[in-house]
Amino acid sequence: MISYKNTSRIIIFCPPRKVTGGPEALHQLSNKLYELNYENVYMHYVPQRSHAKAKNYDVYKTREISYFEDNEENILIIPESMTYLVKKYPKSQKIIWWLSVDFYKILMDYRIRKQSFFTKLFYQQKDKEYHFEPLPNVFQWAQSFRSGIYLKNHGIPENQIDYVCDYINPIFTESSQPVSKDLNNKTILYNPKKGKKEIAALIQASPELEWIPIQNMNAAQIKDIMSKSLLYVDFGENPGRDKMLRESVSQDCCIISGRNGSSAYYEDLMIPEGYKFDFREDRIPEIISKIKSVLEDYPNHISHFKVYREMVLGEEALFEKKLKEIFKIN
Structure with missing residues (x-):
């Protein structure tokens, strides 16, 4: 259990200048701790x-x-992309926040190959990586149900995992007015950075449909376009709970997704199975048919996304509750 004192410093590690889901979650953590009157953040x-x-x-x-300084009162929040830092601070308490399981595996493979090359070439080097050893001052946060499964598969007991999920940018939830849709707007939204091959195949197979990429937009612009659209399509890898999926449902978009990564788990993407597809070329006509059904009969389809929307809208309150539980003042 984390030992928090009034003199403790909570230090959040983060890559610089990155604008992706992981760094935003880390900045949200800082902000929320300040709101909860933790000053040494x-x-x-x-x-x-x-x-x-x-x-x-x-x-x-x-x-x-x-x-x-490395000392016992520090609480270091380390994203999974930086687990090589765990052993650099042996005295400090450390929390590894598993925001992206896939990103961790890619970076770990790269670092191990690099370390092995230089070790063989120049000198014997002690392994600096963290390999899920049962260290007494290392704790685990899972951002998604899927990352919790990953941790348990690597020997971390369930009772040593805290489920701590970030939340969407408050701009998506600040209005108390219900979203008003233009049912004649038949555009389909997607993230061009994700599921590129699958989306390209769907676009090629549906020249009669209008696909709009969400790119080069700030949060306010993304909210605006989502609030006017009926459907968001996602066939990305989704290593954790994806931000754009959650943003889209907050604006009453229906969702059609793949089953990659966390999207395969209902606990992470709480939409009916009929809106999730294992992507194959022979299933493209079926996916296009579902897309057209949503666009033509939106009022009946959107009711199936109520559970997921309510979960997303409750994430900030749950995030705050979890932080209060974890950072108890002695």
């Missing part, structure tokens, strides 16, 4: 850069720290 960017905090995250309160 700091961002520590690795590697250090000038203007390390992306402007997109100005909405979140943070303070930056460039150096700190």
